[in-house]
Amino acid sequence: MVMTYIKVLGLWASPYSFRVEKALKMKGVEYESVEIDIMNKTQELLDSNPVHKKVPVLLHTGKPIAESLVIMEYIDQVWKGEPLLPSDPYERAQARFWAKFIDDQLTPAARTAVMGEGEDAKKAREAAEKFLKILDEEIRGGNKLFEGKAIGYLDLVGLVVTHWFPVLQEAAGKELVTKDDYPAIWAWGERLLGCPGVKDDLPPWDKLLPFFQLTP
Amino acid sequence: MVMTYIKVLGLWASPYSFRVEKALKMKGVEYESVEIDIMNKTQELLDSNPVHKKVPVLLHTGKPIAESLVIMEYIDQVWKGEPLLPSDPYERAQARFWAKFIDDQLTPAARTAVMGEGEDAKKAREAAEKFLKILDEEIRGGNKLFEGKAIGYLDLVGLVVTHWFPVLQEAAGKELVTKDDYPAIWAWGERLLGCPGVKDDLPPWDKLLPFFQLTP
CATH class of the missing domain: 1.20.1050.10 (Glutathione S-transferase Yfyf (Class Pi); Chain A, domain 2)
Structure with missing residues (x-):
């Protein structure tokens, strides 16, 4: 069995979290949304994005991906359905x-x-x-x-x-x-x-x- | 007949021009390299990259693409052969x-x-x-x-x-x-x-x- 657990470490008010969560929704992907308190960051966030220590982070089968533009490219490649980027x-x-x-x-x-x-x-x-x-x-x-x-x-x-x-x-x-x-x-x-x-x-x-x- | 004329507006000393020209070479693509004098930019450069007015610009069948990372993604999608980005x-x-x-x-x-x-x-x-x-x-x-x-x-x-x-x-x-x-x-x-x-x-x-x- 492939582990397909999907989690977003995000912040409700962040435009960068929004684009990632909305991209997942558009692809019909179910995921867990974990709200991060930016004044009191969790160990999971620090471990998942040690370089920037910022939301959003996508965790897919345990592997973390940071940077919202990079995450959207990843989502578009992994999950089919409505494309996010033009094909041309x-x-x-x-x-x-x-x-x-x-x-x-x-x-x-x-x-x-x-x-x-x-x-x-x-x-x-x-x-x-x-x-x-x-x-x-x-x-x-x-x-x-x-x-x-x-x-x-x-x-x-x-x-x-x-x-x-x-x-x-x-x-x-x-x-x-x-x-x-x-x-x-x-x-x-x-x-x-x-x-x-x-x-x-x-x-x-x-x-x-x-x-x-x-x-x- | 499809027009496939390929041109790079670049600067020999620029690491950003280098990556674009090297990517084309790795794909076996023939192109014309146009050296830009950054102190005296040509109209072609200003017209091709009106936002940043910077090298490198790739012109493919007359259409300009700017930003070296964006150009490398484009090259990797358009020309097959050795991939630039990992497939995973x-x-x-x-x-x-x-x-x-x-x-x-x-x-x-x-x-x-x-x-x-x-x-x-x-x-x-x-x-x-x-x-x-x-x-x-x-x-x-x-x-x-x-x-x-x-x-x-x-x-x-x-x-x-x-x-x-x-x-x-x-x-x-x-x-x-x-x-x-x-x-x-x-x-x-x-x-x-x-x-x-x-x-x-x-x-x-x-x-x-x-x-x-x-x-x-």
Whole structure:
């Protein structure tokens, strides 16, 4: 018998945990969700992700995998059913490119712009605005990866921008992503909310807001 | 007739260009290598990678792909022959995890540690030493991804550490990666140099050193 026990070490309010858990749900995979207290991390988390000591971690037959983008690739390879990544190599490269852009460039800049202080926050805001403009123009240009018809890898990544950024800015009392300035990003977010199960599974604003007000 | 024209916009001294060009060579793909002057970027580069405006870019049948890790994934999917990534999903996830660690954590810290100044350089050095220790221990622990028997995706990424870091530190006159402190990383580098064609294809130290002395 093959041991197929599947567990996610996560945090309900994390966009990175969300994408992993939602990917498993989309594949119809049953798993145990273990909520981690980030102020008091368990030994299981420290042992499973000794390099970063962060959620999410996927444990599959006892083997740990960290980094949400890496986990989503793993889920897509192991479990068939609805694909997360496009099958066409060029579209797949584009999905990976924009996911990397959102995680490595846009999100760190936006986080510092909203939660940071002084000169750091000012510089980060300039960078974040530049990155948001690039993303907005790409979506407006009609790249079909952002159609949001069937939710996939890039959409799950994009929710950090469309769902979490507005919460973060509300929590910090600083505007960054407005509907007026970035209408295409905003419209993408609305398309994503219209995809099956997304709205119901996403942690709601009224729970996220007090969490981020307490956890800068 | 399908147009299969393949072009790389690159820079001979860049570890990121190297991994892409070497991956194509390993697949037996013929391509045109276009050398970019980073002080005077061509319109073709700016048009192909408008987001980052950086090398390398792979142009395949006119379509541009940027980001070296994304390009290597694309090459591995499109051209068969020797695989770059392991086929086993767990090993594949590990290769992606460590490649991301080297590119996103270790390399930025090491670059600032060696080329930076003052407090920034000091903080970056502490981070780089921590990351190098993590990598050295992982290799020493016997993870077979670092065996360096047949060169693949992670090995091509690793060359930035084993071949370029020593040049950078020599150029800046600051030690960081020494054989004594990180023997397992050093030994990995020696195994990589022993793989077919690696030593011959790598830009040699005596050419790289004056380049990095001039280009901080």
